[in-house]
Amino acid sequence: MVEQHKENKEEAATDFHPSPVWLNESYLESLLQSKKKDAGLRITQLDIKPATAKGENYASVMTRVKVTYVKSGAKTPEEGYYIVKTTYENDPVISSIFSGYQASTTEMLMYEKVLPKLSDLIDGTQEPEKLFAQTLHVDYEHDAIIFEDLAVSKHVLADRLAGFDLEHTHMALRKLAKMHAAAAALNERQPGVLTKLDHGIFNRHTEGFGPFFQNMMVMGAEFADKCPELGSYYGNKLRALVKRLMEYSTRVYDPQPDEFNTLVHGDFWVNNVMLRYGEKKEPLDMILIDFQFSSWSSPAVDLHYFFNTSLQNKIRFHQQDALIQFYHKVLVDTLKDLKYGGYIPSLRQLVLQLEKGKFITVSVSLACQGIMLNDQTDNADFNALIQDDERGRNFRRVVYSNKRFQEIVKNLLPAFDRIGLLDVTD
Known part of the structure; x- marks a missing residue:
């Protein structure tokens, strides 16, 4: 069974926007199988957490994903790091x-x-x-974009208050x-x-x-x-x-x-x-x-x-x-x-x-x-x-x-x- 970690729900409700409900093991495994052209690829661990706090982004929800997976016939697991960007799908006013x-x-x-x-x-x-x-994937069904997590290459947000x-x-x-x-x-x-x-x-x-x-x-x-x-x-x-x-x-x-x-x-x-x-x-x-x-x-x-x-x-x-x-x-x-x-x-x-x-x-x-x-x-x-x-x-x-x-x-x-x-x- 895949080990999956998510942020504390109470903390997410106050300081962070929660990650999309559809963003789960099944979705990501299917996506990686398609992108890697490997139907036997399996996810062994999935970490999902917010990428930005309230006050940092008013127009979208950013979720950070770390995937550990094993390709067909392989023994050594590999890792993928992605950012999933979605809209405020649960708010009709903002969505409109x-x-x-x-x-x-x-x-x-x-x-x-x-x-x-x-x-x-x-x-x-x-x-x-x-x-x-x-860009890794553009998902029109969920209005989502999945692209490389720049934090892996040590890219960070600058201090918006400093200028x-x-x-x-x-x-x-x-x-x-x-x-x-x-x-x-x-x-x-x-x-x-x-x-x-x-x-x-x-x-x-x-x-x-x-x-x-x-x-x-x-x-x-x-x-x-x-x-x-x-x-x-x-x-x-x-x-x-x-x-x-x-x-x-x-x-x-x-x-x-x-x-x-x-x-x-x-x-x-x-x-x-x-x-x-x-x-x-x-x-x-x-x-x-x-x-x-x-x-x-x-x-x-x-x-x-x-x-x-x-x-x-x-x-x-x-x-x-x-x-x-x-x-x-x-x-x-x-x-x-x-x-x-x-x-x-x-x-x-x-x-x-x-x-x-x-x-x-x-x-x-x-x-x-x-x-x-x-x-x-x-x-x-x-x-x-x-x-x-x-x-x-x-x-x-x-x-x-x-x-x-x-x-x-x-x-x-x-x-x-x-x-x-x-x-x-x-």
Whole structure:
């Protein structure tokens, strides 16, 4: 009989999301038999435990699996280490919202079809490197993806509360630029294969996340009202902006025919990359994960999202121009290496494109960033983000009570106002 270990159920109910009920010995044994082309393969031990705690991932359930198995005719057991990513299958509210975004469908397509092709393109360049985890299986019946467990190769999540220093930031931008370049080249070679992906966090099909962004902006207005450094001037501006927030943000995601468009990651921040470190804690490698909101859009989506969620403040506020230049060089070099024949923006053209899409910094800074800096995880789940009930309001108050977040907001609102980002224009 197979020995199977699972997490303590009481602990899972409070600190972790429980693993899927269908993820068991029978399922995994059948899968491995198929993948290894060995009908006699048998699992001898199975360990299943949560991969992320509440507050670390609001959009999916991650489960870590260690399988010990014996192949036909073999005496020595082998081990496999996998991550199983699934949706919140037991929550109808969350399920309904995410289905509107085609989140699981998008990510399954990415891992099964798109990412392997992007990897092949990058492998053919002069400076190949691994960008993504290897996919083992995409299960459309259970809306699940099984891919290699990067922890085995010593990849770990970075500290989301610390933010990236310059070395981490350059590595992230290099990987992102190569993904963007490969995607543009792939869509040129197979026209339309990527442009059909159009369900990013802001899109023209659904506003399911609207309550989250709008309620967070309302809470930002309440914070501004009470803040001596800000006051009702900023509170009133934010309240007036609430009704236009979704439209202004969606415009950033709309691909423009006269600009450089590509497949963006869509949710590019500290927790959606995994890092491998050296003995001196220096970053040696980085792998991009989590592609539920990938869409054909402007690179402004990824760059502004990343800059306003993931960087240490001294870098975020004083080095963005240099970072954009760094990203642009890698992008252009990779596009040329891939023999891309489409529009390649000059640095100045890219800067202007990013400036045009800058409103997304308001949405990201006042909403996403606060959640990402939150260190109080008691109510840290998606229902608390989206619902306008007392629990949701309490959670948003907790987010805006974070002193670090407050300081950032106090600096950002005047800066946004000086360049017109808080004005209702149409």
